[in-house]
Amino acid sequence: MFCKLALGNVRRSFRDYGVYLLTLTFGVCLFYTFNSVEDQGAILYLREKSHETVRAILTVLSVLSVFVAVVLACLILYAHRFLLRRRKKELGCYLLLGMSPGQVSRLLILETVVTGLISLFAGLILGSAASSGLSALTLSLFQMDVSAQLGLVFSPGAAMKTAVCFGAILLLVMALSGVEVTRARLIDLLRGERKNEVLPLRPLSASVIQFVAGVACLLIAYGILLNFGLVTALVILPLCAAMLILGTAGTLLLFRSLPGFVLHGVKKRPALYYRGLNLFTLRQWLSRVHSTYLSQTVIAILLLLAMGITASSVGLNSTIQSLTDEQAPFDLTVQNRSADQSGPVDLDAAIRAGGAENALAWSYDCLLYYNDPAVTGLEEASGAIALSDYNALVEHLGRPAYSGPLPHLLTWEEDVPATGGLGMQCILVEDDVAQRLEVRRQLWSADYAGDKQTAEGTILPLISGATQGLDGPDIRTDSRLDLYQETMGSKILVLFLGLYLGFTFLLAAAAVLALQQLSQGADNARRYALLGRLGVEEKALARSAAHQVTLAFLLPLGLGLIHAAVGLSAVNQVITVTGNLDSSSGSLSAAALLLAVYGGYYLATLLSCRRMALSAAHRQREE
Template identity: 50%
Template structure:
């Protein structure tokens, strides 16, 4: 009987509390997607040349997963508290019928178990499908992938077990809290749970204005400290800045409990239009006790926007450095070239790699030790020098313009340029000056004539052969190797940022949605009174829309302002290593907000509208 009753209650809960079920499902889905990265093709590819980056990604994923599980546990507990609040009179009915506390707790445990299993199954199924989409996304980020290879759905048994374990612990905690709340419940409180109204205490206008101005002043101080000091100085002033920003946000929302209502009252036409007076007074009474949660939601949205935008912007910067650091398919350096120079192309051919047929656009040249007198005023110096002729030849291989001898400064100075593939920055001097310097090492660069992966494998085998080892000390850097290292960093930044950004965004949206549905259930009788007074259904629906809109987009608006200031400071740091693609990061962040936050907003509006019409959250 208990199982049948629990299943019946869960079925009704899935219909009435769709936001709760979807949030649990989405939490499981996100957890599975980002913990199944080990099975993705991109990670297996990176492990071939940059296994240390793969290990770093997996370790950070484990650490982040613990943090995410704590966040999701708090979210599930909050959602469960919401469900318990809506079912107070149902629980009172069970007690009045003589059902003991132990059996009521057992019934709720069974319901929690059913909900957990349903959301876990749906979340894992969705996670498997979306992880395939994530795999295709990461594959598209690579400039190459094995030809003819198919990429089907990947089912990670290890990740499934991990997800079940983490969420099993979460639901165990939920069961314990549910049993504790039922054991402490008093019958009179359960019966009168829906009759407690919040007292509307309208603060004096001067107090609201003063609170608002103080909050804005604290925010401006925090903004100024952030822009002037930057993000890199972690000291007591940094934490003071965070405290001022948080307190300013709290005071801003606290002042709305009287400031917004008084402000609209001045405009009589707007205040008395439709049901605006009713909506504003309802919003005013709610924000008196919800300004703390609105502050938390605003900060969560700030983290979601900031983390997502920064990771996408930095991801573009990291990707743009690949061509600069690896302009050729390969670079071979003979560190013994100063004492035992060799013919590197001939040596390759002797050790099984035909340089004539396998390579194209090659160049051999020497690097020299710098003379103490060769410097670049205002730019510094370098230990490595290259002749003008060799430099222009290397630039020609890249399709770039070289330098003329007239463009070089007088003897004793040089031009400092960026290096390539393990060489670093070096000085360019005229050929006559280079001839007076001692050879430091030999370099041989070029591009592959055929498939880069096949050619790199053969080239690596030749350089690592005994024939090379007997003639000197060599280092091989390939574009593919450097590319994979950069891609590893790129994926690390992108995945970590998206993981946290999505969790923060879903948490903020879910908390808001559950909060608004709960308030809509409390307002059901008030909307029924409006209906009896003659307010048409369309007007009541617009009132619900306005209430939900204010609750969703006021925290979002302030979070957007926070994020603009934060991104300005973050871009100042990122721009040191490269150009930040602010347009791309803004578009991606806006798209995620539009899809996820907008979906929760619409779901909440339609759910709240159904509730106030009397067809939603029923008292069982």
């Protein structure tokens, strides 16, 4: 009977307060996903290549997991205290019916165990799917065939670590629940639902002044960030302090002033204010903003961090990718730097002799020359390249051939394309002029056919063998695969940290906001019952509850989006030194993450609040 009562309570609690289960499940999913990275394909691939950043990635994620575990613990405790607060009358009835405080505590412990097992199981399943998605995302950063690393992989170590951490949090929840029940008085439990917040009134004129002051603070903070730049604003302590203080104060003032400011404006439109339940809906929503402006400020800042960090990390990875592509236009570039002494090496003949010509889709061999100002007429560059050779290289890359006047000093935007770079500036000269210059280097470039790793494994030994027996050739070989692997560790680290922190902040903001709305929905039950007695239709009650939840979720989200847009603009100003931040892909990824988590909490809260309103109206009509 005791177990049956606990299971019934769990089922009813999930139906009425699905946000609690959602928070537990998302917490388990988040913790498992990022603690299973050592078994994901990207890390396994880098470990096979003995990549030096693997240990750094795992160490940083382990340290960050401690921070995330603390955040999740606080979040779960907050959610459980909310659920316990809504059940005070029910617990008081148990005591009134003869159950001892110890029995009520054991009932709560059993309910917590059942809830924890369900959410742990669901979270691990969701985490396995999310882990595979994260693995596929990181593997997509590789410009090579890593299909063998794809697949659904379950990490027992990460599952055990998640279960231990989650179990410790639930033990803390059980202990605090037992203490709260044993120390509570029966009269306080029975009257728990009647203890609503006291909402002091504020003058409308003060609200307008606070709104203007809040906008001014935000504009000044935005101006500091955009005019001085992100690096300067963060390095110079007075600027950083002023920017953060003004930004936080502006956000707080906006939320504090909003109730009176909006109410004053809507009252001037009686047709809107007195239509349907708009008066009730607006006042209930504004009363919640009125009393929780501090938490609304924190939620907006958390959403700013979630969107900004996620968009920046994904966009920065795309930027690194584009910069790497610029440094590696071809799959392979071989520079014979001693061609001025030993002459060029026929690499194409060596590859044909090794029977590997099918491994190449394209190759081109050309010479670079010493610049002789007496011949070329230009002194600014140390090297020269014939026009036909330059055009052959750029046309293979899909760029237009040069058709301007000669000689021409190449800028860095139109430099001689070579993987790894030349390390010198060149000028373009006509082919007959190039014949009058001394040879400086041999430049051989190629693109692979088929699997790039296999092709490279075949070509490099042949090139090494062709140059090994020559007298003192200075050979430099630059591979696109090598350049990608050098940047892969930093790309994965940036991506993992961005997603981990962004998801954590987003989860915290959405859960706190949802629990606040559920608390208001429960407090409004008696008001909905009174409206039902007065004859208000159920559709109107459900619509009023839905509108309150929608407004509550849109307000901090809108301000967070404005903050994030300004922040990303400042980040882009820093990135423009080497290349533009790919804000489009970063913003789309951040938006997808936001919709998945924030939208899920919104829907769960909306359904729960509508159910509360309709249940209160039904009970009133039955009475």
